[in-house]
Amino acid sequence: MKTKLLCLCLAVCLAFSCDNNDDYEIIQVATPLLMTKADFRNSVEIAAPQTIQEVGKIYAYKDLIFIGDVEGIHVIDNANPETPAIVKFIKIPGNEDISVKDDFLYADSATDLLIFDISDINTEVKLVERLEDVFSVYDYQMPIEADEADYSKFNYEDDIIVGWTVTAERRKKRDDMMVDFAFDAAAIESTTGTGGSLARFQIKNNYLYTVGSYEMTIFNISNLSNPVLENTHYAGWNIETMFEADDYLYLGSTNGMFIYSLNNPASPEYVSEFIHWEGCDPVVVDGDYAYLTLRGGNFCGQLESVLEVIDVSDKANPTLALRYTLENPYGLGIKGNTLFVCDGTAGLKLFNKENPLDLSMIKDYDDIQSKDVIPLQNSLLMIGGNTLYQYEYLENDIKPISTYKLN
Known part of the structure; x- marks a missing residue:
C-alpha cells in the first residue's frame, strides 16, 4: 500500500514538473497606460519655455526652429x-x-490632427481646429522588449494609449504567435517650413501628406485653418519617413523605399518599391538619385550600417547604384553638390556628390554627435545629442555659427 501511494505521489509530482517545464514560460508582457480621449484632448496647452526632456525631430520655418x-x-x-x-x-x-x-502649424496628437495659428508666436499661439480620429495608427505601439501586449482594458473608442509598463509574467505557452496590435483603421521657406529627413509630414501645394507605420493620410489644406481629410490608404509596411521631390513621394521603411506619384495630389498613386535588407531608413532625393541610410545593430534588423545610392531615373524600376559602409547613420540632407550624412556617434560626414556614382568624402567631423540635418538656403541646421548646431556654408566645408545646448 505504501509503495502504491509513493508511486502515485511521484507520478503527480512528475506531471506537475512536466507541466511547469513544458507548458509554461516566462515572458515580458506590455500593459498600456490609458487616458480617456476627453482628458487627452483637454491636455493641450500653450506654455512658457520648459526644459527639454528628450530631443526629438527638428523643423524650421522662417526665423523659428521647432x-x-x-x-x-x-x-x-x-x-x-x-x-x-x-x-x-x-x-x-x-x-x-x-x-x-x-x-x-499642423501637428498630430495620437489619433487627431491639430491646427495652430502661430502668426504671433511671442504673444499668442491659438489652437484653431482639431480633426478628431483621423489617424488610426499612432506612435504608441507595443515596446520592442515585450513579447506580448495585454489590451484587455483598452477601449479603442474611448481611450488613448499614453505609455506602457512591461512586467515578467508566467504564461502558458501558445502554439500561435501573438501579433503586435496595430490601430487598424523641399519647401519654399517664406511660406512653408522645412523638416529633416526623419519627417513623416510633407506639405506640397494645397495638400498635407502624413504617414504612419503603414498608412498614408492626405489632407486638403486649401483653407489653412480648416483642413479636410481627403483620403486614407495603405502605404507600405514599417514606414518611418517621407520625402517629397519633383512631384513624387519617397517613403522610407525598415524594408525598403516606396515611390508614389503625385499626378493626382488628392490620391498618391503607388509606382514602385526598392527592397533592401531590414534597417532603419531615412531617404532624400536629388535629381535621378535617392540617398538613403540603413542603420543596423538595433531593433531595425541587420548589423551592417550603410549609405546607399539608388538610381531612380526610371521611377518604375529603382536600382542600387552604390553602397558605402558607415558606422551609425541617421538623417541626411543635400545642398548643391554636398551630401550631408549624420553618422550618429561617429559625427557628421560631408560628401561631394557632383558625380553620384563616385561619392568622395570631403570632410569628417567625428568629434560631434549628429542625428538629422536641414540644409536651408543660407545655413545648415543640425541636431545631435542634446545640441542644436548651426553652420555657414563654405566651399567644400562648413563654418560654425552657434552651438546651443538644449538640455
Whole structure:
C-alpha cells in the first residue's frame, strides 16, 4: 500500500514538473497606460519655455526652429542664429511630427490632427481646429522588449494609449504567435517650413501628406485653418519617413523605399518599391538619385550600417547604384553638390556628390554627435545629442555659427 501511494505521489509530482517545464514560460508582457480621449484632448496647452526632456525631430520655418519632445514642441526664436533662444512650449500629447504653412502649424496628437495659428508666436499661439480620429495608427505601439501586449482594458473608442509598463509574467505557452496590435483603421521657406529627413509630414501645394507605420493620410489644406481629410490608404509596411521631390513621394521603411506619384495630389498613386535588407531608413532625393541610410545593430534588423545610392531615373524600376559602409547613420540632407550624412556617434560626414556614382568624402567631423540635418538656403541646421548646431556654408566645408545646448 505504501509503495502504491509513493508511486502515485511521484507520478503527480512528475506531471506537475512536466507541466511547469513544458507548458509554461516566462515572458515580458506590455500593459498600456490609458487616458480617456476627453482628458487627452483637454491636455493641450500653450506654455512658457520648459526644459527639454528628450530631443526629438527638428523643423524650421522662417526665423523659428521647432524641436520635438516627449510632451510636445519647443519653439526657438532664431532671428539671431548666433544666440537662439526657446520662447514657447506647445504641449501636444502623442505628437510625432509637424508641418507649417503660412503661419498655420499642423501637428498630430495620437489619433487627431491639430491646427495652430502661430502668426504671433511671442504673444499668442491659438489652437484653431482639431480633426478628431483621423489617424488610426499612432506612435504608441507595443515596446520592442515585450513579447506580448495585454489590451484587455483598452477601449479603442474611448481611450488613448499614453505609455506602457512591461512586467515578467508566467504564461502558458501558445502554439500561435501573438501579433503586435496595430490601430487598424523641399519647401519654399517664406511660406512653408522645412523638416529633416526623419519627417513623416510633407506639405506640397494645397495638400498635407502624413504617414504612419503603414498608412498614408492626405489632407486638403486649401483653407489653412480648416483642413479636410481627403483620403486614407495603405502605404507600405514599417514606414518611418517621407520625402517629397519633383512631384513624387519617397517613403522610407525598415524594408525598403516606396515611390508614389503625385499626378493626382488628392490620391498618391503607388509606382514602385526598392527592397533592401531590414534597417532603419531615412531617404532624400536629388535629381535621378535617392540617398538613403540603413542603420543596423538595433531593433531595425541587420548589423551592417550603410549609405546607399539608388538610381531612380526610371521611377518604375529603382536600382542600387552604390553602397558605402558607415558606422551609425541617421538623417541626411543635400545642398548643391554636398551630401550631408549624420553618422550618429561617429559625427557628421560631408560628401561631394557632383558625380553620384563616385561619392568622395570631403570632410569628417567625428568629434560631434549628429542625428538629422536641414540644409536651408543660407545655413545648415543640425541636431545631435542634446545640441542644436548651426553652420555657414563654405566651399567644400562648413563654418560654425552657434552651438546651443538644449538640455
